[in-house]
Amino acid sequence: MNLLNFGPFTLDMDRRVLLREGTPVALTPKTYETLALLVRNSGRVVEKSELMDALWPDAVVEENNLNQQISALRKALGDRAEEGRYIKTVPGHGYRFIASPNAPAPNRVMPRKTTPLMIAATAVVILLIGAGIWLWRLRTSRVPAAQPRSIAVLPFKSLSGGDEYLGLGLTDVLITRLSNVRGMIVRPTSAVRRYGQEADPLGAGRQLHVDAVLDGTIQRVNDRVRVTVRLLNVADGAALWGDTFDDRFTGFFAVEDSISERLTRALALRLSESERKGLTARGTSNIEAHQWYLKGRYYSTQWTVDGFTRALDAFHRAIAIDPTYALAYAGQADAYYRATTIHLTPQEGVPRARAAALAALRLDDGLAEAHAALGIIKFRYDWDFAGAEREFRRAIALNAEDVEAHQWYSEYLTAFGRVPESVAEAKTAQQIDPLSPEVAWDLGLALLFGNRNREAIEQLKNAVDLDPRFWLTHAFLAWAYGQDGKYDLAYAEYAKAQALDDNVDVLSQWILVAHQAGRNADAQRMLDNLLQRAKTHYVAPFYIAAAYIAVGENDHGFEWLEKALTERNELLVFIKVAPSFQSVRSDPRFIAILRRIGLAQTAGSGAGVK
Secondary structure, eight states: OOEEEETTEEEETTTTEEEETTEEEOOOHHHHHHHHHHHHTTTSEEEHHHHHHHHSTTSOOOHHHHHHHHHHHHHHHTOOTTTOSSEEEETTTEEEEOSOTTOOOOOOSOOOOOOHHHHHHHHHHHHHHHHHHHHHHHHHHHSOOOOOSEEEEOOOEEOSTTOHHHHHHHHHHHHHHHTTSTTOEEOOHHHHTTOOTTOOHHHHHHHTTOSEEEEEEEEEETTEEEEEEEEEETTTOOEEEEEEEEEEGGGHHHHHHHHHHHHHHHTTOOOOHHHHHHHTOOSOSOHHHHHHHHHHHHHHTSOSHHHHHHHHHHHHHHHHHOTTOHHHHHHHHHHHHHHHHHTSOHHHHHHHHHHHHHHHHHHOTTOHHHHHHHHHHIIIIIOOHHHHHHHHHHHHHHOTTOHHHHHHHHHHHHHTTOHHHHHHHHHHHHHHSTTOHHHHHHHHHHHHHTTOHHHHHHHHHHHHHHOTTOHHHHHHHHHHHHHTTOHHHHHHHHHHHHHHOOOHHHHHHHHHHHHHTTOHHHHHHHHHHHHHHHHHSOOOHHHHHHHHHHTTOHHHHHHHHHHHHHHTOGGGGGTTTOGGGGGGTTOHHHHHHHHHHTOSOEETTTTEEO
């Protein structure tokens, strides 16, 4: 083994771990590289420029980046700049490692004459020490440390400009593979993508409520790629495993496979044969197609027009290179569906999303994300409710950690008034992704539309705390306040939502609450505003219908509901439970609309819809 000892420390160069009296010391990959570089050059001054060139070979960084690494290293070693027991600062030049690795301290005691009694005593001491070591090993082998049962794979930090997609892409691949292992809780990509280059891995692990975090860096230089990983115990920061993988970029598949296999061994997971095969399963053997797929996944998380455009282009390119790449079709389906709610009309986006999901399932019926995507289309646009429930359940059976499948299934159950089930599904989604404001909002939706207003208020307040910039949680908290008769609080939250995003969803809800509060002038003013917007911009007929019904102009409201039916507006699936339509639920015209959508009756627990 390649071990370098200094003071109470051992630097294990093979495992890339620093030990203090046998206990791992938590170091970031970059801090470890800094230490290793100084130790290898022990005794000589390593210039700052030399250190920066070696540590950041393909990036332009400031001297402060190096100062931060030295500071972190000194803290880990218990060293102080003014003392310099291990690292000496040479002003104007750089740093010198002044401890001598593997060199024992000189013994200046004069030797004594050896006697038979001394030899015998020494032998006894050696035997006792040996027996103690044997007993310690026996005990520790019988009482192993608890193995992590939950893990977060953080986005790999890219050390190469322009290849950021590789970091999140590799993270996404590892999460997908580990999610198929029974007994292991893995945080989804949506939960970890918020942690950027400077994130503290242990802090992230505590926020995500996991036992361990996998942290690492990825660097591509010309045709080679290097990945450095480390597995940290969140409770004490101990390094459970670490490794470096270096290969040609064309061998990136082998890197993904090696990390997956060695990580499961480090986690002491017992895998079935199918799980073992799943760890190295890939949807394509073409590295270029895989590269475009990773780019598509990276861009689809950005929630911008440019991001969706780039994501769709990347998935198209992946499919063009390998028309049998089922994962690329599934990514395309998800991107089209998300674009439909923001950037494309239903007439443009839904048929493309459906076609892509079906193509993915024809190639691989075991893709949970494709079943979930088809389920949301069947639910919100096709009104094939029995088919939608089958797809959601199939997605969850394939991957119990698929947070979107749980979210969307919760919304489905909410639409049919199956409140305990919808709340349970939303809570499951929140356990998988505890920091997502969208997931927290889904639970608030289930409670609000389930007439559990007080609980909805508390949940939506928690959702607002997760991300105060997310307009949707403010709007629904306002709605819940309105249903509870707390109109001043509702107005305050609607004002916040409108300041964040002045959209027609907020406006139509606010009209209802204003009318309920008896502030009819406000309600009429906002209705006029909504109708004025519809003259110059597209406004979904659903919002205008809800606004008219909110102020009691039911005839106009039903006229606009008919237009919404013609467009098959996706929000129509919630009209049976949404507070906006409570005043007309006994109207024969409303009951007829429920029948046309398929919401009038449900069979049993939702196995079918009549």
